[in-house]
Amino acid sequence: MAKIADRLTRLQFGHWGDVKPIGEGVSELRIDVGPGYRVYAFQRNRTWVVVPGGGDKSSQRRDIEAALLLARELRNAD
Template identity: 50%
Template sequence: MITVQSTRTFDKWLRRLKDLEAKHRINARISRLMYGYPGDEKAIGHGVRELRIHVGPGYRLYYVKRGDRLILLLCGGDKSSQESDIRNAIELAKGEFQDG
């Protein structure tokens, strides 16, 4: 099983999400991610990947993978904030892994 950790930014975003169905779907996707089954995803650059969740406004989770044992959830958003979320995810990834 893969260890999944999250940033404070991701935790805050998920906590504030009011759409209960979306929260359920997001948590289910995180569980699948732990077993190596990310589902609908794509690379967006700088080692950051985007998980697409097809519910509501089209939620997105941004993460980086380090080796085969650790995934760090960086931030989340939806289709309407995708461009700024991607920039934020790349900056978070640089900050989290600047020392290694």
């Protein structure tokens, strides 16, 4: 978990590392530790929003669907 926290801290300074767009403006941050953790984020105005949840390689398809849904809901909350 320390690697994930470190990665999120580096985001604050614009250091994205291994990132892949997954659609609808949402990106997957891949963290190469353990089972291959994933964190999802999207840009809202000039701010990057980390989507609650995430997962690892084994649940990737399900996690992406959930991240896209949550990103839509967060965008529509305005």
